[in-house]
Amino acid sequence: MRHPLLTACSAALACTFAVAAPMAGAADFPTKPIRIVVPYSAGGTADVLPRIIGEKLTAMWGQPVIIDNRPGAGGNIGADMVAKAAPDGYTLMATPPAPLAINRYLYKSLPFEPEAFVPVTILAKVPNVLAVQNNLPPKSATEFLNYARSRNGQVTVATQGNGTTSHLTGAMVANQARAGFVFVPYKGTAPALADLMGGQVDAFFDNISSAYRQHEAGKVRILAVTSNTRSPLLPKVPTLAESGLPGFDVSTWFGVVAPAGTPTEVVQKLNAGIVEVLKMADVQQKFIEQGAQVVGDTPKQMGEFLDAERIKWKKAIATADVSIN
Numbered sequence: 001m002r003h004p005l006l007t008a009c010s011a012a013l014a015c016t017f018a019v020a021a022p023m024a025g026a027a028d029f030p031t032k033p034i035r036i037v038v039p040y041s042a043g044g045t046a047d048v049l050p051r052i053i054g055e056k057l058t059a060m061w062g063q064p065v066i067i068d069n070r071p072g073a074g075g076n077i078g079a080d081m082v083a084k085a086a087p088d089g090y091t092l093m094a095t096p097p098a099p100l101a102i103n104r105y106l107y108k109s110l111p112f113e114p115e116a117f118v119p120v121t122i123l124a125k126v127p128n129v130l131a132v133q134n135n136l137p138p139k140s141a142t143e144f145l146n147y148a149r150s151r152n153g154q155v156t157v158a159t160q161g162n163g164t165t166s167h168l169t170g171a172m173v174a175n176q177a178r179a180g181f182v183f184v185p186y187k188g189t190a191p192a193l194a195d196l197m198g199g200q201v202d203a204f205f206d207n208i209s210s211a212y213r214q215h216e217a218g219k220v221r222i223l224a225v226t227s228n229t230r231s232p233l234l235p236k237v238p239t240l241a242e243s244g245l246p247g248f249d250v251s252t253w254f255g256v257v258a259p260a261g262t263p264t265e266v267v268q269k270l271n272a273g274i275v276e277v278l279k280m281a282d283v284q285q286k287f288i289e290q291g292a293q294v295v296g297d298t299p300k301q302m303g304e305f306l307d308a309e310r311i312k313w314k315k316a317i318a319t320a321d322v323s324i325n
Helices: 004-028 045-061 073-083 098-106 141-150 165-177 189-197 208-216 264-278 281-289 299-320
Strands: 034-038 065-069 091-095 118-133 155-159 181-185 203-207 220-225 251-258
Touching: 004 264, 034 045, 034 073, 045 065, 045 091, 045 118, 045 251, 045 264, 045 281, 073 091, 073 098, 091 098, 098 165, 098 299, 118 141, 118 165, 118 189, 118 208, 118 264, 118 299, 141 165, 141 220, 155 165, 155 189, 165 181, 165 203, 165 299, 189 203, 189 208, 189 220, 203 208, 208 220, 251 264, 251 299, 264 281, 264 299
Parallel strands: 034 065, 034 091, 155 181, 155 203
Antiparallel strands: 091 251, 118 203, 118 220, 118 251
């Protein structure tokens, strides 16, 4: 029969190791490949930014950081996959707002809890822009808003689809400017931008990275950016806040989150690594080329930001009166 004291010591040691094991694992993290799920197709800004980060993290940590595109259902398919993944830091999601701050209010039900994800950091913010077709009379955003008011709901505005950030941004502009728009939904950016260039629609609240190229080519005119500060990509173009909509501030952002239950120590190491990469000059230049403004905040700051964004987009969706079954 074992001595009671030995039994107690063994139990105490077991508890010590049980507590120490996660800490040791966090200290050694990562020891195997990391997968970053992007819940959208390859090629867009949502895909390009995490690929830039992943390449640098691979070199920093000596472990492959793999980008896994899982598009569908407005980002919900990829988000659900990450929500159900092991909470060990080896499966993450890099995404624009929809799965984390918008879809809760668009879809009647979701297979995951957006609020349950653990914030890691916001990579960057990318403003939308007010782009108009070349034959439209207004030459500035202020003139455009006055023009829209005078046309009594006849100005046509393209969207990437019902409930997308371009649609909701337009709805927020219409509400604050007291100007009616006729929203024309498309299946994504490309066809909407094509019809804007062709003059079939009057305006489009497009992502800056796609509209910028056509603006530079003289095929559309960008009159304003939707963020509260001007874009380094278009420093001479004013914000909507400068153009008659005080306080207006809408950006498409790209954030990294982990499954619920991911250890704090692992989250902190992920955050430190990504933030270090975001400070690199060549990374910042590549982000600027995408029209993206680097953020790199703390998990706590990202959590507070998400809370505010959910309030903002919930109000925008109510204003637009849109839902998806």
